[in-house]
Amino acid sequence: MTSRPGDLNDLMSKHRPGYALPREFYTSQAMFDHDIDKVWNRNWIWVGHESQIPEPGDYFLFDYGTESLIIVRDRQGDIRAHLNVCRHRGSRVCTEGAGKARVFVCPYHAWTYELSGELRAGRDMGADFDPAKWGLLAAQVIVFQGMILVCPGDDAPPLATALEQLAPLTAPFAFEDLKVVHEARYPVPANWKLAVENYLECYHCAPAHQEYARSHTLKSPQQMAALMPALQERSAAVGLPTVELNMTGPDAIAPGADAYYRRYPLFEGYKTGSRDGEPLAPLLGSLTGFDGGATDVSIGILNFFLVYSDHAVGYRFVPRNVQETDIHVVWMVRKDAEEGRDYNTDDLTWLWHVTSQDDERIIRHNQAGVNSHFFRPGPLAEMEWAINDFYDYYKKMIATA
Structure with a gap:
């Protein structure tokens, strides 16, 4: 059991809602040890x-x-x-x-x-x-549908309600019938929270991810909204739910006990997250065709998935030390798919390999700037709304006895 940082209450009081966290949250060894004990040891x-x-x-x-x-x-x-x-x-x-x-x-x-x-x-x-x-x-x-979730500590967030609501939304993808075909780790010299925060917002997507931005409308809320009605028609036609599940923020039962599901459109000409927009692997689960969309799924505070019609990508941001984190990316396809016949690993992994390399670069520079004694937390943009939810959960977790 780690000790509570002596200045934690003072540090938390310095955080201004709607702004980034103060510098010490990303630079203190005592804070990192506290994170492992209160967040990682006590969450799924x-x-x-x-x-x-x-x-x-x-x-x-x-x-x-x-x-x-x-x-x-x-x-x-x-x-x-x-x-x-x-x-x-x-x-x-x-x-x-x-x-x-x-x-x-x-x-x-x-x-x-x-x-x-x-x-x-x-x-x-x-x-x-x-x-x-x-x-x-x-x-x-x-x-959960083949995905193994572990909580190391005794007091786990109550996930049953969240998983019950998520289950019918993810059922058409048949997660239980997936297999892992590739894993990659991208070490980044930064605190784990900066890596999570980067994943939670697409405010940076247009300037930082050229390849991703060509195919994914998440970079532009206006374009995404304009293309959403057509996507919902196509999704319903191929057997995908068109509703959104958002149990984060004030709708969460407890910190870490939430789930999130949203299908959003890719740009015209893209059936999946590939270099040329063409399929990369056999359709997942019970899908009858490509709807030209991608699904963001999250479970709890630490687990993230991006699900296309033909493959799924899992993301973790694994802390190693106060400023050492592994961006861990896992690619999954249907379990009966064969390499060389049904998919090519280089093609399958291309987009999220280059995107993760971009992320390593921008997160590394982010940490370098935060390390400065002149860093002052700035205001979050509207597109960074999910970071506010993360901060709310995080602060509640680290304040527990």
């Missing part, structure tokens, strides 16, 4: 897709800050998440990023754990030692 994190661990014993690690999680399918076929901390003297139990295990054996003193987390054996611990008390610490798990 999208760690991956169930297709990544299809058989009992299959596992992968998910690391952030000083924490590490083991995501594994146990012998009964259930997906579990364990804290990757030996209950003996704290060594990492798993040291390989992914693999297949019969049991988990700590490399330090050979304490051995079942896939379910129970301690099978603690070597030479004496007659009074009770292994039942020393299993791996468990994290909470929700599998």
